[in-house]
Amino acid sequence: MIARYHVQMTTEALQAHFDPAGLQRIIRANLAQDRVINQFTPAIHFDSNAFAEGEALIRAERALAVRQMQAGRRPEALAAFGRLLHTRQDFYAHSNWVALWVAQQGGLANCQPEAVPICLDPRREPALRSGRGSVLWFLACRMPLLGRWALANAPADTHEAMNLDHPGRGPLFPLALAAATRHTTQEFGLLLAEIGPAGGPALAQAFLGRGPGL
Numbered sequence: 001m002i003a004r005y006h007v008q009m010t011t012e013a014l015q016a017h018f019d020p021a022g023l024q025r026i027i028r029a030n031l032a033q034d035r036v037i038n039q040f041t042p043a044i045h046f047d048s049n050a051f052a053e054g055e056a057l058i059r060a061e062r063a064l065a066v067r068q069m070q071a072g073r074r075p076e077a078l079a080a081f082g083r084l085l086h087t088r089q090d091f092y093a094h095s096n097w098v099a100l101w102v103a104q105q106g107g108l109a110n111c112q113p114e115a116v117p118i119c120l121d122p123r124r125e126p127a128l129r130s131g132r133g134s135v136l137w138f139l140a141c142r143m144p145l146l147g148r149w150a151l152a153n154a155p156a157d158t159h160e161a162m163n164l165d166h167p168g169r170g171p172l173f174p175l176a177l178a179a180a181t182r183h184t185t186q187e188f189g190l191l192l193a194e195i196g197p198a199g200g201p202a203l204a205q206a207f208l209g210r211g212p213g214l
């Protein structure tokens with residue numbers, strides 16, 4: 001998704017739990033995942049059907065966040081959390097998860113954004129696909145004059161044809177936004193559930209910016 005929606009989802013899901021500076025740290029790390037060098041790593045954005053790789057990356061960042069908290073490095077823990085949230089949120093914008101669910105429901109008329117399920121295991125959905133990253137089509141869709149044609153003619157399996165990155169992508173966007181926001185909340189709970197056993201309630205409180213000695 002484009003930056004403002006990563007900010008919106010992360011803020012909506014987390015602002016009641018974190019101190020403002022902590023939340024900003026999470027958001028900055030989330031947005032930094034879209035820097036140019038990271039566009040060549042499909043797993044970071046769940047592009048190119050990199051579902052197993054994306055899930056592995058999220059697990060690794062979650063484990064890193066726990067280790068950083070245990071080592072007393074809260075800023076680095078918050079950054080790891082922000083990075084995994086970016087990948088988690090991109091899943092709903094870059095895959096056909098929402099489109100598959102809408103088809104199962106018999107069409108958009110039967111679908112409410114709050115009812116879109118979150119994906120807990122991409123391996124269980126054999127029809128799941130995500131857009132192929134293509135530098136050629138990425139550039140073509142952003143060129144003056146050519147851009148409109150390229151957007152209409154990008155191959156169906158490309159990121160340019162499949163993405164739900166912003167409202168201009170059509171009526172499925174609000175559904176992707178709602179599911180990604182809900183999964184952001186779920187990721188928060190998962191991480192807290194790992195920090196707790198690793199360091200007790202005090203470490204979980206410290207992660208939220210409520211502990212002493214920060």
Ligand SMILES: [Zn+2]
Nearest residue numbers: 001034045090
């Ligand atoms: Zn991304």
